[in-house]
Amino acid sequence: MAALSGVSVKTASRALSGEGYVAVETKARVQSAADELGYRLNRTARELRRGGNTSTLVGLLSGDLANPFYSRLASGLERELRMHGLQLITASTDENPEWEGRLTDSLLERRVRGLVVASTMAEHGHLAAERRHGSPFVFVDRPPVNLTADAVLLDNRGGAKRAAEHLLERGHRRIGIVGDLSRLSTHQDRVEGFAEAMEAAGIADWREYLLEDAHDVDKAERAVLALLARDPAPTAVFTTNNRITTGALRALRQGGGGRDTALIGFDELDLGDVLGVTVIAHDPEEMGRHAARLLLSRLDGDEGPARRVVLPTRLVERSTTAPR
Amino acid sequence: MAALSGVSVKTASRALSGEGYVAVETKARVQSAADELGYRLNRTARELRRGGNTSTLVGLLSGDLANPFYSRLASGLERELRMHGLQLITASTDENPEWEGRLTDSLLERRVRGLVVASTMAEHGHLAAERRHGSPFVFVDRPPVNLTADAVLLDNRGGAKRAAEHLLERGHRRIGIVGDLSRLSTHQDRVEGFAEAMEAAGIADWREYLLEDAHDVDKAERAVLALLARDPAPTAVFTTNNRITTGALRALRQGGGGRDTALIGFDELDLGDVLGVTVIAHDPEEMGRHAARLLLSRLDGDEGPARRVVLPTRLVERSTTAPR
DNA sequence: GTGAAAGCGCTAACAC
DNA sequence: GTGTTAGCGCTTTCAC
Numbered sequence: 064m065a066a067l068s069g070v071s072v073k074t075a076s077r078a079l080s081g082e083g084y085v086a087v088e089t090k091a092r093v094q095s096a097a098d099e100l101g102y103r104l105n106r107t108a109r110e111l112r113r114g115g116n117t118s119t120l121v122g123l124l125s126g127d128l129a130n131p132f133y134s135r136l137a138s139g140l141e142r143e144l145r146m147h148g149l150q151l152i153t154a155s156t157d158e159n160p161e162w163e164g165r166l167t168d169s170l171l172e173r174r175v176r177g178l179v180v181a182s183t184m185a186e187h188g189h190l191a192a193e194r195r196h197g198s199p200f201v202f203v204d205r206p207p208v209n210l211t212a213d214a215v216l217l218d219n220r221g222g223a224k225r226a227a228e229h230l231l232e233r234g235h236r237r238i239g240i241v242g243d244l245s246r247l248s249t250h251q252d253r254v255e256g257f258a259e260a261m262e263a264a265g266i267a268d269w270r271e272y273l274l275e276d277a278h279d280v281d282k283a284e285r286a287v288l289a290l291l292a293r294d295p296a297p298t299a300v301f302t303t304n305n306r307i308t309t310g311a312l313r314a315l316r317q318g319g320g321g322r323d324t325a326l327i328g329f330d331e332l333d334l335g336d337v338l339g340v341t342v343i344a345h346d347p348e349e350m351g352r353h354a355a356r357l358l359l360s361r362l363d364g365d366e367g368p369a370r371r372v373v374l375p376t377r378l379v380e381r382s383t384t385a386p387r
Numbered sequence: 388m389a390a391l392s393g394v395s396v397k398t399a400s401r402a403l404s405g406e407g408y409v410a411v412e413t414k415a416r417v418q419s420a421a422d423e424l425g426y427r428l429n430r431t432a433r434e435l436r437r438g439g440n441t442s443t444l445v446g447l448l449s450g451d452l453a454n455p456f457y458s459r460l461a462s463g464l465e466r467e468l469r470m471h472g473l474q475l476i477t478a479s480t481d482e483n484p485e486w487e488g489r490l491t492d493s494l495l496e497r498r499v500r501g502l503v504v505a506s507t508m509a510e511h512g513h514l515a516a517e518r519r520h521g522s523p524f525v526f527v528d529r530p531p532v533n534l535t536a537d538a539v540l541l542d543n544r545g546g547a548k549r550a551a552e553h554l555l556e557r558g559h560r561r562i563g564i565v566g567d568l569s570r571l572s573t574h575q576d577r578v579e580g581f582a583e584a585m586e587a588a589g590i591a592d593w594r595e596y597l598l599e600d601a602h603d604v605d606k607a608e609r610a611v612l613a614l615l616a617r618d619p620a621p622t623a624v625f626t627t628n629n630r631i632t633t634g635a636l637r638a639l640r641q642g643g644g645g646r647d648t649a650l651i652g653f654d655e656l657d658l659g660d661v662l663g664v665t666v667i668a669h670d671p672e673e674m675g676r677h678a679a680r681l682l683l684s685r686l687d688g689d690e691g692p693a694r695r696v697v698l699p700t701r702l703v704e705r706s707t708t709a710p711r
Numbered sequence: 712g713t714g715a716a717a718g719c720g721c722t723a724a725c726a727c
Numbered sequence: 728g729t730g731t732t733a734g735c736g737c738t739t740t741c742a743c
Binding site for chain 1: 422425427428429430431432434435442444451452453455457458459461462463465466469474475476477478479492493495496497498516517519520521633636637640656657658660661662672
């Protein structure tokens, strides 16, 4: 104990934690003793003693950090939290509901101050008890089901509808749509928005060209190739997220009839401007910042009803949908 | 306390922590009482009592998660750690040494089990005392200075040399090089490797076309435009990381004389294959996995001398350096 | 300005 | 199988 080098127990605490009420000289003595011993305050013990809500940890549960959507979300979230003295602890679920459950438990056991979750679960009723006693939740990207909680979502339906309309305006009628895991609400919303525009245009059989569950780049590439091999082939493709768009670009690059196929993707791409890919863009960092702000206001004592923020998307027109 | 609902104190602990030696019936009773009360074990308290090294947290300090290099590193690291029951806590330094110091302290106060750091500091001697008593460090991407510690690095020099050689083989003599913050060792190594190849080819004045400190995409774009405006302009450009390459692609796309300029970049790009950008590629996830393994072996009691893993890079030839 | 004692929630050690 | 006691490292009282 650093106390040995100085002359006390509690005084050391006062000196090192900057509580004040310590003689300047004493403080200096304790400080140097601590440095020498390589001693460091134990924040864990402090938080335990202080009781209640003193942890400075906020958990993030998301699919996979290697996906730029999640990593940009995490980046925006972390920056905003850090400005308020909070730290981010991340856990990847790989879109596996079972893991998500386990990781949620683990974070709650750690008494995180709050939880931000891009959930892959079908249902969140089991968290109701938790929410009453425990830390606030903020859902991002996908809304809570059977649970009232704050959420920051995208205008998936509107964005997808706009994508379809854009293609329809360009004269396309046979439009392929390649989607992610069909159980995800984001996927369903995007398909719905697409359907709305297609049906409004009198195209009832759009499902002919619907391919789902293309969860990674490889699957997406194969799905798009399969679509292009149809007879008649679609003249345009809508891909419902960044990875699927990547797969589609790989497929289209392979030539064949693909070169002429129009493409529009949901989510901005890192090099979307250079590649000239038309996209439905939005701002993942902004989503993270919003989530942080909602959480912070709850930590600040806001007991109001659950809030739902819906972030807009915008069409960024580039060459993959330019008139041929 | 859940003990009230059941009939004990320690027994509850035994039941909930799965220690065993509890009657099946008792266990069930405690369990359901806990569920009702929304009670949850406090892992923080447990770790405190257990003392020593029982935390399951591993810290990662890196530049910015929004950069795919770091997020892929984090992803690889997290996956490997998770398989061994460890969780990742991330902190972004934004390449600010002062923040890195503060964040390091904060993680150590939290008694993380180990620390993985892509350091932006010039010097790490101050961590020597820490290392003796505390948790192991693993340096990634950039080596420790004045400190002996495990490290996972890239073959920066070799990769950059290969890049220059590739351009020289294609007949280029005036080759621009645009680099990141000049104080970073990765930058310096890459410039050195480049210089080696250039000087071996008898090009002594390569520094004429060296531009440094292009730390973000915008700065890189402007740097490349400035380079192209020179007279005589370089016929090829080597960009020393992913963001700079992105900036360069934006600059080259703007036409002018740029269209003909050859380009090779360090780091793979998300859509590098689709865009046809020649790169010096490597595997950030693999770097994360290696770091995790080094850390795990230290936690496992390995007291051997510090190890240094150098990961290879490879040239991926695509159209931006194809003969015109 | 400083110290002594008690206790945060848990578990190791030793009872019973 | 279960309960008791003590103590992890800190901070909160309340003294001095």
